[in-house]
Amino acid sequence: MIRFIEDQDEKRRISREVLEALKEWFEVDESREQYIRESADQPFWAAFENDVPAGFLCLKETGRETMELAVMGVKKDFHRHGFGRRLFAAAKDYAAQKGYDFIQVKTVRTGMYEDYDITNAFYKSLGFKELEVLEEYWDAANPCQIYVMSLKSVIGTIDTRHSYRGKFISEPVPREDLIAIANAGISAPSGCNKQTTDLVVVDDPETLDKIKALIDPPVAQTAPAMIVVLTRRINAYRDRCFAVQDYSAAIENMLLAIVELGYQSCWYEGHITDDDRICDKIAEVLGVPDEYDVVCVLPVGKAEEDFHAPSKKSFGERVRFNHFGKE
Numbered sequence: 153m154i155r156f157i158e159d160q161d162e163k164r165r166i167s168r169e170v171l172e173a174l175k176e177w178f179e180v181d182e183s184r185e186q187y188i189r190e191s192a193d194q195p196f197w198a199a200f201e202n203d204v205p206a207g208f209l210c211l212k213e214t215g216r217e218t219m220e221l222a223v224m225g226v227k228k229d230f231h232r233h234g235f236g237r238r239l240f241a242a243a244k245d246y247a248a249q250k251g252y253d254f255i256q257v258k259t260v261r262t263g264m265y266e267d268y269d270i271t272n273a274f275y276k277s278l279g280f281k282e283l284e285v286l287e288e289y290w291d292a293a294n295p296c297q298i299y300v301m302s303l304k305s306v307i308g309t310i311d312t313r314h315s316y317r318g319k320f321i322s323e324p325v326p327r328e329d330l331i332a333i334a335n336a337g338i339s340a341p342s343g344c345n346k347q348t349t350d351l352v353v354v355d356d357p358e359t360l361d362k363i364k365a366l367i368d369p370p371v372a373q374t375a376p377a378m379i380v381v382l383t384r385r386i387n388a389y390r391d392r393c394f395a396v397q398d399y400s401a402a403i404e405n406m407l408l409a410i411v412e413l414g415y416q417s418c419w420y421e422g423h424i425t426d427d428d429r430i431c432d433k434i435a436e437v438l439g440v441p442d443e444y445d446v447v448c449v450l451p452v453g454k455a456e457e458d459f460h461a462p463s464k465k466s467f468g469e470r471v472r473f474n475h476f477g478k479e
Protein backbone atom coordinates (compact mmCIF):
# COMPACT_ATOMS: atom_id res chain seq x y z
CA MET A 153 0.00 0.00 0.00
CA ILE A 154 1.30 3.46 -0.94
CA ARG A 155 0.40 6.49 1.21
CA PHE A 156 1.11 10.19 0.77
CA ILE A 157 2.57 11.32 4.12
CA GLU A 158 2.06 14.86 5.38
CA ASP A 159 3.14 14.67 9.02
CA GLN A 160 6.77 15.83 9.28
CA ASP A 161 7.68 13.61 12.24
CA GLU A 162 6.29 10.58 10.44
CA LYS A 163 8.33 11.49 7.34
CA ARG A 164 11.51 11.78 9.40
CA ARG A 165 10.79 8.52 11.22
CA ILE A 166 10.13 6.54 8.02
CA SER A 167 13.07 8.01 6.08
CA ARG A 168 15.42 7.26 9.00
CA GLU A 169 14.15 3.69 9.35
CA VAL A 170 14.54 2.98 5.64
CA LEU A 171 17.83 4.80 4.97
CA GLU A 172 19.54 3.29 8.03
CA ALA A 173 18.61 -0.13 6.65
CA LEU A 174 20.27 0.74 3.34
CA LYS A 175 23.82 1.56 4.37
CA GLU A 176 25.24 0.23 1.06
CA TRP A 177 23.64 3.22 -0.67
CA PHE A 178 23.50 5.75 2.17
CA GLU A 179 26.70 5.06 4.12
CA VAL A 180 27.86 8.67 4.73
CA ASP A 181 26.20 9.73 8.01
CA GLU A 182 26.20 13.41 7.13
CA SER A 183 24.43 13.07 3.80
CA ARG A 184 22.01 10.47 5.19
CA GLU A 185 21.05 12.91 7.97
CA GLN A 186 20.59 15.63 5.37
CA TYR A 187 18.22 13.43 3.32
CA ILE A 188 16.22 12.71 6.48
CA ARG A 189 16.06 16.39 7.49
CA GLU A 190 15.07 17.57 4.01
CA SER A 191 12.48 14.85 3.52
CA ALA A 192 10.25 16.50 6.14
CA ASP A 193 9.54 19.44 3.80
CA GLN A 194 9.18 17.45 0.59
CA PRO A 195 6.24 15.69 -1.08
CA PHE A 196 6.65 12.23 0.46
CA TRP A 197 5.19 8.79 -0.28
CA ALA A 198 5.69 5.69 1.85
CA ALA A 199 5.09 2.04 0.97
CA PHE A 200 3.75 -0.25 3.69
CA GLU A 201 3.41 -3.99 4.03
CA ASN A 202 1.23 -4.97 7.00
CA ASP A 203 1.70 -1.47 8.41
CA VAL A 204 5.52 -1.84 8.32
CA PRO A 205 7.28 0.84 6.24
CA ALA A 206 8.95 -0.91 3.30
CA GLY A 207 10.24 2.16 1.50
CA PHE A 208 9.68 5.80 0.67
CA LEU A 209 10.24 8.40 -2.02
CA CYS A 210 10.55 12.20 -1.90
CA LEU A 211 10.38 14.81 -4.63
CA LYS A 212 11.83 18.29 -4.76
CA GLU A 213 11.43 21.09 -7.28
CA THR A 214 14.68 21.90 -9.09
CA GLY A 215 13.27 24.27 -11.72
CA ARG A 216 9.93 25.76 -12.74
CA GLU A 217 9.21 22.78 -15.00
CA THR A 218 11.23 20.09 -13.24
CA MET A 219 10.91 17.89 -10.18
CA GLU A 220 13.78 15.78 -8.90
CA LEU A 221 13.39 12.37 -7.38
CA ALA A 222 15.29 13.63 -4.35
CA VAL A 223 15.64 10.34 -2.53
CA MET A 224 14.11 6.91 -2.75
CA GLY A 225 14.76 3.74 -0.80
CA VAL A 226 13.16 0.34 -0.42
CA LYS A 227 14.41 -2.01 2.30
CA LYS A 228 16.25 -5.01 0.86
CA ASP A 229 13.71 -7.51 2.26
CA PHE A 230 11.07 -5.79 0.17
CA HIS A 231 12.99 -5.58 -3.09
CA ARG A 232 11.19 -7.15 -6.05
CA HIS A 233 7.75 -6.63 -4.44
CA GLY A 234 6.91 -3.80 -6.85
CA PHE A 235 7.09 -1.08 -4.18
CA GLY A 236 9.66 1.03 -6.05
CA ARG A 237 7.51 1.10 -9.14
CA ARG A 238 4.36 1.95 -7.22
CA LEU A 239 6.09 4.70 -5.25
CA PHE A 240 7.40 6.16 -8.47
CA ALA A 241 4.00 5.91 -10.21
CA ALA A 242 2.40 7.90 -7.36
CA ALA A 243 5.14 10.55 -7.48
CA LYS A 244 4.98 10.81 -11.26
CA ASP A 245 1.20 11.28 -11.14
CA TYR A 246 1.65 14.03 -8.58
CA ALA A 247 4.31 15.86 -10.62
CA ALA A 248 2.22 15.63 -13.80
CA GLN A 249 -0.92 16.84 -12.03
CA LYS A 250 1.01 19.81 -10.66
CA GLY A 251 1.98 20.70 -14.26
CA TYR A 252 5.68 19.76 -14.24
CA ASP A 253 7.24 18.71 -17.57
CA PHE A 254 10.23 16.67 -16.37
CA ILE A 255 11.46 14.46 -13.55
CA GLN A 256 15.21 14.06 -13.06
CA VAL A 257 17.16 11.74 -10.83
CA LYS A 258 20.85 11.53 -9.97
CA THR A 259 22.78 8.39 -9.12
CA VAL A 260 26.30 6.95 -9.36
CA ARG A 261 26.81 5.89 -12.95
CA THR A 262 26.80 2.28 -14.11
CA GLY A 263 30.10 0.40 -13.90
CA MET A 264 31.28 1.68 -10.51
CA TYR A 265 29.50 -0.45 -7.88
CA GLU A 266 27.22 -3.47 -8.18
CA ASP A 267 24.51 -1.97 -5.94
CA TYR A 268 24.38 1.18 -8.03
CA ASP A 269 24.28 -0.86 -11.25
CA ILE A 270 21.00 -2.28 -9.94
CA THR A 271 19.75 1.25 -9.22
CA ASN A 272 20.66 2.37 -12.75
CA ALA A 273 18.86 -0.61 -14.27
CA PHE A 274 15.80 0.16 -12.15
CA TYR A 275 15.63 3.82 -13.26
CA LYS A 276 16.04 2.79 -16.90
CA SER A 277 13.26 0.24 -16.51
CA LEU A 278 11.00 3.05 -15.25
CA GLY A 279 11.64 4.92 -18.49
CA PHE A 280 14.36 7.38 -17.40
CA LYS A 281 16.78 8.44 -20.15
CA GLU A 282 20.49 9.25 -19.71
CA LEU A 283 20.95 13.03 -19.79
CA GLU A 284 24.59 13.53 -18.75
CA VAL A 285 27.39 12.21 -16.51
CA LEU A 286 29.06 14.84 -14.32
CA GLU A 287 32.40 13.27 -13.36
CA GLU A 288 33.22 15.65 -10.49
CA TYR A 289 29.74 16.53 -9.22
CA TRP A 290 30.26 14.40 -6.09
CA ASP A 291 33.86 13.13 -6.47
CA ALA A 292 35.92 11.10 -8.94
CA ALA A 293 35.00 7.80 -7.30
CA ASN A 294 31.28 8.59 -7.66
CA PRO A 295 30.57 10.03 -11.11
CA CYS A 296 27.07 11.46 -11.15
CA GLN A 297 24.69 10.08 -13.76
CA ILE A 298 21.73 12.36 -14.38
CA TYR A 299 18.61 10.72 -15.76
CA VAL A 300 15.60 12.61 -17.06
CA MET A 301 12.05 11.68 -17.97
CA SER A 302 9.57 13.80 -19.87
CA LEU A 303 6.13 13.82 -18.30
CA LYS A 304 4.69 15.11 -21.55
CA SER A 305 5.57 12.19 -23.80
CA VAL A 306 2.62 10.20 -25.14
CA ILE A 307 3.39 7.30 -22.82
CA GLY A 308 3.95 9.65 -19.87
CA THR A 309 0.59 11.29 -20.52
CA ILE A 310 -1.16 7.92 -20.88
CA ASP A 311 0.26 6.95 -17.48
CA THR A 312 -0.93 10.12 -15.77
CA ARG A 313 -4.40 10.44 -17.33
CA HIS A 314 -7.16 9.49 -14.93
CA SER A 315 -10.85 10.36 -14.91
CA TYR A 316 -11.31 13.58 -12.96
CA ARG A 317 -14.73 14.13 -11.38
CA GLY A 318 -13.86 16.90 -8.91
CA LYS A 319 -14.36 20.66 -9.06
CA PHE A 320 -12.59 22.84 -11.63
CA ILE A 321 -11.03 26.24 -11.01
CA SER A 322 -13.00 29.01 -12.72
CA GLU A 323 -10.19 30.13 -15.08
CA PRO A 324 -11.42 30.06 -18.73
CA VAL A 325 -9.67 27.71 -21.17
CA PRO A 326 -7.95 29.71 -23.95
CA ARG A 327 -9.37 29.12 -27.44
CA GLU A 328 -5.97 27.96 -28.73
CA ASP A 329 -5.97 25.12 -26.19
CA LEU A 330 -9.54 24.13 -27.08
CA ILE A 331 -8.56 24.15 -30.76
CA ALA A 332 -5.52 21.95 -30.02
CA ILE A 333 -7.74 19.50 -28.09
CA ALA A 334 -10.43 19.38 -30.78
CA ASN A 335 -7.73 18.96 -33.41
CA ALA A 336 -6.38 15.95 -31.52
CA GLY A 337 -9.91 14.51 -31.64
CA ILE A 338 -10.45 14.90 -35.36
CA SER A 339 -6.92 13.61 -36.07
CA ALA A 340 -7.86 10.16 -34.72
CA PRO A 341 -8.10 7.19 -37.07
CA SER A 342 -11.56 6.23 -38.38
CA GLY A 343 -12.80 3.12 -40.18
CA CYS A 344 -12.29 3.59 -43.94
CA ASN A 345 -11.48 7.22 -43.09
CA LYS A 346 -15.23 7.95 -42.93
CA GLN A 347 -14.60 10.58 -40.19
CA THR A 348 -17.95 9.96 -38.54
CA THR A 349 -17.13 12.05 -35.43
CA ASP A 350 -17.90 15.77 -35.16
CA LEU A 351 -17.44 18.05 -32.17
CA VAL A 352 -19.13 21.07 -30.67
CA VAL A 353 -16.75 22.96 -28.39
CA VAL A 354 -18.68 24.96 -25.82
CA ASP A 355 -16.98 27.84 -24.02
CA ASP A 356 -19.79 30.39 -24.05
CA PRO A 357 -20.86 30.66 -20.38
CA GLU A 358 -24.56 30.99 -21.21
CA THR A 359 -24.61 27.89 -23.42
CA LEU A 360 -22.49 26.01 -20.87
CA ASP A 361 -25.03 26.84 -18.16
CA LYS A 362 -27.89 25.54 -20.34
CA ILE A 363 -26.05 22.23 -20.85
CA LYS A 364 -25.08 21.89 -17.19
CA ALA A 365 -28.71 22.47 -16.18
CA LEU A 366 -29.70 19.39 -18.25
CA ILE A 367 -27.19 17.04 -16.59
CA ASP A 368 -28.96 15.25 -13.76
CA PRO A 369 -27.53 14.02 -11.41
CA PRO A 370 -25.19 16.99 -11.88
CA VAL A 371 -21.59 16.43 -12.98
CA ALA A 372 -18.90 18.83 -14.26
CA GLN A 373 -20.91 21.80 -13.02
CA THR A 374 -17.81 23.97 -12.54
CA ALA A 375 -16.17 23.14 -15.90
CA PRO A 376 -15.20 26.31 -17.81
CA ALA A 377 -15.52 24.47 -21.15
CA MET A 378 -16.95 21.27 -22.56
CA ILE A 379 -16.48 19.31 -25.74
CA VAL A 380 -19.65 17.64 -26.95
CA VAL A 381 -18.95 14.60 -29.13
CA LEU A 382 -21.30 13.82 -32.04
CA THR A 383 -21.40 10.72 -34.20
CA ARG A 384 -23.01 9.89 -37.55
CA ARG A 385 -23.86 6.21 -37.71
CA ILE A 386 -23.02 5.68 -41.36
CA ASN A 387 -21.56 2.46 -42.76
CA ALA A 388 -17.88 2.24 -43.65
CA TYR A 389 -18.63 -0.55 -46.17
CA ARG A 390 -21.51 -3.02 -46.72
CA ASP A 391 -23.29 -3.11 -43.36
CA ARG A 392 -20.16 -2.41 -41.27
CA CYS A 393 -20.48 0.71 -39.16
CA PHE A 394 -17.40 1.78 -37.17
CA ALA A 395 -18.90 4.93 -35.70
CA VAL A 396 -18.42 3.75 -32.07
CA GLN A 397 -14.77 2.87 -32.68
CA ASP A 398 -14.28 6.19 -34.50
CA TYR A 399 -15.60 8.38 -31.71
CA SER A 400 -13.84 6.28 -29.04
CA ALA A 401 -10.50 6.91 -30.74
CA ALA A 402 -11.33 10.62 -31.01
CA ILE A 403 -12.30 10.82 -27.33
CA GLU A 404 -9.12 9.10 -26.13
CA ASN A 405 -6.99 11.42 -28.29
CA MET A 406 -8.76 14.40 -26.75
CA LEU A 407 -8.41 13.09 -23.18
CA LEU A 408 -4.66 12.77 -23.72
CA ALA A 409 -4.40 16.24 -25.27
CA ILE A 410 -6.39 17.66 -22.35
CA VAL A 411 -4.00 16.15 -19.79
CA GLU A 412 -0.91 17.09 -21.81
CA LEU A 413 -2.06 20.73 -21.79
CA GLY A 414 -2.48 20.69 -18.00
CA TYR A 415 -6.27 20.24 -17.82
CA GLN A 416 -8.41 17.34 -16.58
CA SER A 417 -11.54 15.63 -17.84
CA CYS A 418 -13.73 12.56 -17.71
CA TRP A 419 -15.44 10.56 -20.47
CA TYR A 420 -19.13 11.17 -19.62
CA GLU A 421 -21.05 8.85 -21.90
CA GLY A 422 -23.03 6.48 -19.67
CA HIS A 423 -24.32 9.45 -17.74
CA ILE A 424 -25.89 11.26 -20.70
CA THR A 425 -26.99 8.36 -22.94
CA ASP A 426 -29.17 6.53 -20.40
CA ASP A 427 -32.98 6.17 -20.61
CA ASP A 428 -33.48 9.84 -19.71
CA ARG A 429 -31.63 10.77 -22.95
CA ILE A 430 -29.86 13.88 -21.65
CA CYS A 431 -27.83 13.62 -24.88
CA ASP A 432 -30.90 14.45 -27.01
CA LYS A 433 -31.67 17.49 -24.86
CA ILE A 434 -28.05 18.68 -25.26
CA ALA A 435 -28.37 18.15 -29.04
CA GLU A 436 -31.46 20.38 -29.05
CA VAL A 437 -29.72 23.21 -27.15
CA LEU A 438 -26.78 23.06 -29.59
CA GLY A 439 -28.92 22.84 -32.75
CA VAL A 440 -27.42 19.48 -33.75
CA PRO A 441 -29.00 18.11 -36.99
CA ASP A 442 -31.04 14.86 -36.82
CA GLU A 443 -28.44 12.69 -38.58
CA TYR A 444 -26.00 13.16 -35.64
CA ASP A 445 -26.22 11.69 -32.13
CA VAL A 446 -24.65 13.31 -29.09
CA VAL A 447 -22.72 10.49 -27.38
CA CYS A 448 -20.38 12.07 -24.85
CA VAL A 449 -19.38 15.26 -23.07
CA LEU A 450 -15.82 15.99 -22.01
CA PRO A 451 -15.46 18.78 -19.46
CA VAL A 452 -12.21 20.74 -19.81
CA GLY A 453 -10.65 22.73 -16.99
CA LYS A 454 -7.91 22.83 -14.39
CA ALA A 455 -8.46 20.58 -11.40
CA GLU A 456 -9.20 22.26 -8.08
CA GLU A 457 -9.04 19.04 -6.07
CA ASP A 458 -6.44 16.29 -5.63
CA PHE A 459 -7.26 12.97 -7.24
CA HIS A 460 -5.75 9.54 -7.59
CA ALA A 461 -5.41 6.72 -10.07
CA PRO A 462 -8.19 4.14 -9.69
CA SER A 463 -6.98 0.65 -8.88
CA LYS A 464 -6.56 -1.54 -11.94
CA LYS A 465 -5.72 -5.20 -12.46
CA SER A 466 -2.03 -5.98 -12.75
CA PHE A 467 -0.25 -6.12 -16.13
CA GLY A 468 0.09 -9.92 -15.88
CA GLU A 469 -3.63 -10.42 -15.33
CA ARG A 470 -4.47 -8.75 -18.61
CA VAL A 471 -1.50 -9.12 -20.95
CA ARG A 472 0.04 -12.35 -22.20
CA PHE A 473 2.81 -12.93 -24.66
CA ASN A 474 2.36 -15.36 -27.54
CA HIS A 475 -0.31 -17.59 -25.96
CA PHE A 476 -3.22 -16.97 -23.59
CA GLY A 477 -2.65 -19.89 -21.24
CA LYS A 478 1.09 -20.72 -21.23
CA GLU A 479 4.18 -18.76 -20.21
Ligand SMILES: Cc1cc2nc3c(=O)[nH]c(=O)nc-3n(C[C@H](O)[C@H](O)[C@H](O)COP(=O)(O)O)c2cc1C
Pocket residue numbers: 313314315316317418419420421422423424461462
Ligand atom coordinates in the same frame (compact mmCIF):
# COMPACT_ATOMS: atom_id res chain seq x y z
C1 LIG B 1 -17.59 4.25 -22.84
C2 LIG B 1 -17.28 4.94 -21.53
C3 LIG B 1 -18.31 5.58 -20.85
C4 LIG B 1 -18.04 6.24 -19.64
N1 LIG B 1 -19.05 6.92 -19.02
C5 LIG B 1 -18.82 7.52 -17.83
C6 LIG B 1 -19.87 8.23 -17.18
O1 LIG B 1 -20.98 8.36 -17.68
N2 LIG B 1 -19.60 8.78 -15.97
C7 LIG B 1 -18.37 8.69 -15.39
O2 LIG B 1 -18.20 9.21 -14.28
N3 LIG B 1 -17.34 8.04 -16.00
C8 LIG B 1 -17.54 7.46 -17.21
N4 LIG B 1 -16.52 6.82 -17.85
C9 LIG B 1 -15.17 6.82 -17.25
C10 LIG B 1 -14.85 5.45 -16.61
O3 LIG B 1 -15.62 5.28 -15.45
C11 LIG B 1 -13.34 5.43 -16.29
O4 LIG B 1 -12.61 5.52 -17.50
C12 LIG B 1 -12.93 4.15 -15.57
O5 LIG B 1 -13.51 4.11 -14.28
C13 LIG B 1 -11.41 3.98 -15.42
O6 LIG B 1 -10.85 5.10 -14.76
P1 LIG B 1 -9.74 6.01 -15.47
O7 LIG B 1 -10.41 6.75 -16.61
O8 LIG B 1 -9.30 6.96 -14.37
O9 LIG B 1 -8.63 5.12 -15.95
C14 LIG B 1 -16.74 6.22 -19.08
C15 LIG B 1 -15.71 5.57 -19.80
C16 LIG B 1 -15.97 4.97 -21.01
C17 LIG B 1 -14.82 4.34 -21.78
